[in-house]
Each structure stands twice: as structure tokens, then as C-alpha cells.
Amino acid sequence: MIFKILSVIAPVFVCAGIGFFWGRTGRSFDSRMVGALALNLGMPCLAFSTLTKLSVSPEAFATMAGTYALALVCFLAVGLTVITVLRLPAHTYLPVFTSSNTGNMGLPLCLFAFGPEGLAFGICIFVMSSVFSFTVGWSIYAGRFAADVFYNNPLIYAVAVALIFMATGTQPPAWLANTTGLVGGLTIPLMLISLGVAIANMRAHGAVTIIGISVVKLLAGFSVGYGLSVLLGLEGAARGALIIEASMPVAVHNYMFAQRFNRSAADTASMILISTLIALACLPLLMLVVL
């Protein structure tokens, strides 16, 4: 069991560790370029390639999408409760509860814990989470409704095409499958290395509110994921992927959003950093629950 857990979490620690070392030793790292490479080129290819290998049925995919939509509603409810009780502004603290690190941390965990089936469920959740972040989350930061980031995201189109293949039960031609499989290989390592660099460059301040929110976010995430999996009777890879993804820390892109709209970027960075470190420390326990 210890070796199984190690084989799941080691890639995350090693890749993020390389990024952390890279950032700490002051080597140049163009996060914007790497982010664009991983998210705009790599991610659509990874999603397309994973989903068209038909490791999950369209029904299972739809069920997972619906389940994570429910989870997002729960996260929103928890977030609203917390900010109302603490009288904090929604534009900075609400997205912290809803946008989790389902991509760079969640996907490799799903992959190594449950193989291609786990990755397919993880991608389903990542897509839901991204759509939510780039529409509702983005609008909360902006203070007005904005969805252009959503339409500009190539991931949406890649998933749409993949769903057509899934629904019709056809395989994409070799040239397309090989190309997307190859380019998709960029995504997870680049995202994890970027995560490490981001952690190395962020500074945290440990105000009680910040630590409290980080802990509540993680506990709420795990509880919602675990609760929904019991309630809906999920099993195996579906159960594992849901619990893993729901328990992920605050997403790094919240920092970019906070900077862009002049919300409290320092507080956001602190919540990202603290929740990520706690989540990393708790990963072995999380794996003990899902495996």
C-alpha cells in the first residue's frame, strides 16, 4: 500500500519540486508562455486524446459532469456562508472556494491512482471546473458578467469534438490520435513544473483568517466529494477521481485573476500557498481513503 501511494504522489512531488528548485535558484521561467503551451495547446490535445480512447462511456462522463456540478453548488454554498459570517468581500474570497487545482495537481493523481479511466474522469471534472472558473469565477473577480474567456478556450472545442467521437463510438484516425496523444504529453509535466515555480515565487502571510479559510476550503472540498460519492453510490475510479478532485487546494489561476482585477492578490497568493502546502502534506492520507 505504501508503495502504491508513493507511486501516485511521487510524480507530483518530484515535478513540482523541479519547478520549485527552478524558481528558487532564480532561473528564468516564462510562466505565461509555459502556461499558454500547457493550457492552450497541450490541454485540448490531452482531453481529446484521453476521452476518445473510450476508457469511460458517454453516460459515465455525463454522470460525472452532473456530479461535479452538484459539488460546485455545494462549494458555492460553503463559500457564501463563510464570507457572510466573516463579512469578507465576495470578489476576493468566494472564487477561492469554487476554483480548485483540478488540473496541475488533480490530473496526475487521478492518472496514477486509477490509470486512463481515472484520467478521463479527472478531465471531465477539470472541464467542469474550468468552465465554472472562466465564467462564474472570472465574473465574480471582474464584478460583472463576462464569458469571453470561455469562448476563447480551445479546451471547450476539443471536448465538444471528443464527445462526438464518444457518442458515435468511432475512433479518430491514426494521424489525429497520434498527434493529440503526443502534444497532450506536454500538459501535466509543464503544469506541475509551473506549479512548483509559482509556489517558489509566491509569498504567504499567515493571518488567522487566511489560514482558517484555507483549512475550511480543503475540509469542505473533501467532505463534499466524499459525501456525494456515498450519496450517489459511486465506486472505483469515479469515486476516487471525485474525492481527489474535490479535495484539491485553491487554483493558481485565482492569483492571476486577482492581480488582473486589483483584488487582494497578496491574500489570494497566501491562500493558494497555504492550502497547497496543507494538501501536499495530506496527500498520503487522501490516497489511503480513495485507493
Added chain:
Amino acid sequence: MDLVAQLAGIVAPVFLCVGLGIFWAKVGPPFDSTLITSLVYNVGAPCLILATFQKVQMTPQAMTELALATLACYASFTVIGVVVVKLARLDIPSYLPALIFPLTGSMGLPVCYFAYGDEGLALAIVFFTFGAIGTFTLGAAIAEGTFSLKKLAQAPVIYAVVIAVALQLTGRQLPDWVFNTTNLLGGMVIPAQLIALGVSLLELRTGGIARSAVLGVFRLAMGVAVGFAIAWAFGLEGAARAVVVIQSAMPVAVSSYLFAQQYRRRPEEVAGMVVVSTAVSFVTLPLLLAVLL
């Protein structure tokens, strides 16, 4: 029709990734080639080597045979290259490395992988490793004028090769956690290199295009001829034969351009050789594969 679909499955990933790189250079944010190259050489490539040799078991005999064939190819390129450069009254430091070292990494590895799976990739990596060692030692020595093993000792690829060979010989395996990690990190090597190749094709400043074109095409022709001759001389068959021919027949390596630039050895003309030979190989590679498959 089957052959066309099969060929498309092998060459399309290469062309499309290079195309993505060209597209990126036109519309994307500035591409930090230094960062990508550094990630690929220091992190990705050693991991790819370790992970691939975990997936493929090669007998010491097969590995030695391929290594010798590879050395024979490079020796032939060097001899022919010296003769041609001398006959054309060109200077050795500028043109010889470009004739010797083919693009075995970014282009050769994916072609061999999609044609022959993990076995093809493992064989191609053997060829690629000798090329990398040669580039760091001989290539640098020719361009720089002095021979040094320092660059070689600093290349993490070397240590990965030593570990991989030791594991193959002792029949041991990496633990799961190391394999998962190296397999993940190794996955970025080929796409990142191909996209970087596309970007650099667009950013290369070429000059003296007539001479570059002739030398570039000569590199391809020499590669095909030497590849087939060596494969025949060593009695190679199947994947091993195809890999030796494919890797030999690759266009001029971008690393030759980087050296030319670093040591001011006519970078524009070497760039021209890279661009012309790569462009021509887009046409000749499917034909070559059609013959081999």
C-alpha cells in the same frame, strides 16, 4: 489506402507539431526557446531514456550491434563530410558539424516511435544518444577549435544512459514511483522539441541560400545512402534496419546552428541548411517510410 493512413499516422504528428510551432511563432506570445531547451535537455530527455528502457527489454547483443552500426554511420558521415567540404573548398568548422549530425532527437524519435512503437523508440534513442554525445564533444570541438569533455560531463543525458544500460545488463527495473515520474516528464520531450523546431524554423535568419540548399539536400541524400549501406553491412533487419536508415536520413540538426551561432561560424548558411533540409525531408520522409515499411 492502408499505407497512406499508416504513413499519415507516422509523419502527421511530426508535421503538425512543427506546424504548431510555426503558428505559435506567428501569433503566440514570445517563445522562450532557452527555457524549453533547458527543460528538455536537463529534465525531459534523461527521463525519457530511463522510462523507455524500462518498457523495452533489449539484449546486450542487440544493443551492442545497434551501437556499432550507429558509430559506423557517424564515422561515414565524418569521412564523407570532410572530403566534400575540402573538395568544395569550404571551411571545416562551419560546415562539417551540419553534415555529420542529423536531427535524431526532435524528428527521428517520434518517427521511429510511431512507426515501430516503444521498440522503435528505444532503438532510436541509442542512435540519438551517440549523436548527442558526438554533438557535445566532436561537434563542439570542430566549431570551437578545442576538444573538451566538460560539456559532456555536464549533460544529464549521459548519466541517464549509464543508469539505463546498467539496469538493462543486470535485468533490474526502476521502482514504480520512479518509472511513473520519469515517464510523465519524458512525455514532454518530443512535443516540446518539435514545437521549438517549428518556432526556430521561422526565426532562423538564413543566407547564401543556393549553397545551403545544395549542402542540405546533400546531407539528406548522404544520410539515406549511408543508412541503407550500414544496415546492409551489419545485416540489420526489421525495426533495427528501419531505425538506422530513418535516423541517418534526418535533416541537418538545429544544434549545429546553435553552435555556428555561438562560435560565429556562418550561422546564416547553417540556418539555410537546416531550413532547406527540413523542408525537403517533409517530402522525402514519407517516401522513405513507404520503402521501409
